[in-house]
Amino acid sequence: QKEVEQNSGPLSVPEGAIASLNCTYSDRGSQSFFWYRQYSGKSPELIMSIYSNGDKEDGRFTAQLNKASQYVSLLIRDSQPSDSATYLCAVNKILPLSGGYNKLIFGAGTRLAVHP
Amino acid sequence: GAVVSQHPSRVICKSGTSVKIECRSLDFQATTMFWYRQFPKKSLMLMATSNEGSKATYEQGVEKDKFLINHASLTLSTLTVTSAHPEDSSFYICSARSDRELDTQYFGPGTRLTVL
Numbered sequence: 680q681k682e683v684e685q686n687s688g689p690l691s692v693p694e695g696a697i698a699s700l701n702c703t704y705s706d707r708g709s710q711s712f713f714w715y716r717q718y719s720g721k722s723p724e725l726i727m728s729i730y731s732n733g734d735k736e737d738g739r740f741t742a743q744l745n746k747a748s749q750y751v752s753l754l755i756r757d758s759q760p761s762d763s764a765t766y767l768c769a770v771n772k773i774l775p776l777s778g779g780y781n782k783l784i785f786g787a788g789t790r791l792a793v794h795p
Numbered sequence: 796g797a798v799v800s801q802h803p804s805r806v807i808c809k810s811g812t813s814v815k816i817e818c819r820s821l822d823f824q825a826t827t828m829f830w831y832r833q834f835p836k837k838s839l840m841l842m843a844t845s846n847e848g849s850k851a852t853y854e855q856g857v858e859k860d861k862f863l864i865n866h867a868s869l870t871l872s873t874l875t876v877t878s879a880h881p882e883d884s885s886f887y888i889c890s891a892r893s894d895r896e897l898d899t900q901y902f903g904p905g906t907r908l909t910v911l
Binding site for chain 2: 711786787
């Protein structure tokens with residue numbers, strides 16, 4: 680089982696619709712969760728971080744976290760063609776007995792295509 | 796805020812030469828920086844964690860003598876690909892973690908390395 684799993688897509692949605700991106704993780708002790716957007720040929724760009732169960736909204740983006748079910752989701756309202764990109768889910772992993780050393784574990788990403 | 800730069804953005808070199816890539820946090824201090832590589836249509840692969848003033852922590856399977864990392868200051872980390880070969884051609888991306896946000900990584904724009 681991969682530590683962070685995402686459907687690779689492509690997820691195709693019409694312009695103006697809601698895009699729903701999902702991610703599951705295996706480490707029940709994870710506390711920090713992130714969504715990055717990556718355009719083709721570019722580096723990842725941080726969109727949202729979430730730490731508590733429930734929803735967190737920022738403009739057209741809403742991140743949802745359910746620690747009991749170990750899933751994180753990202754909703755994009757009023758999707759635009761410019762939202763077409765690969766969305767990476769990342770989970771912070773703290774290595775035990777490491778004195779606090781932590782790193783991000785990335786999913787493989789979901790490719791979103793918003794068509795006019 | 797939270798801007799990370801990388802230089803060069805693109806480099807083409809001959810097989811056998813060494814290439815140095817710089818990663819700088821422009822408006823924050825970063826005790827910890829990370830180096831990733833990414834092949835086309837694949838997800839990010841963490842190569843190593845760079846710690847200011849100490850040795851880098853390499854991920855399993857990454858040759859530390861091949862990929863030399865130096866983190867001499869709180870705003871600069873360098874990755875040197877030694878004796879580069881065509882299979883080292885890839886997109887190299889650094890990220891920096893702000894000392895104020897110990898779990899959030901901000902990515903540089905990446906360096907595309909082509910080894911002929």
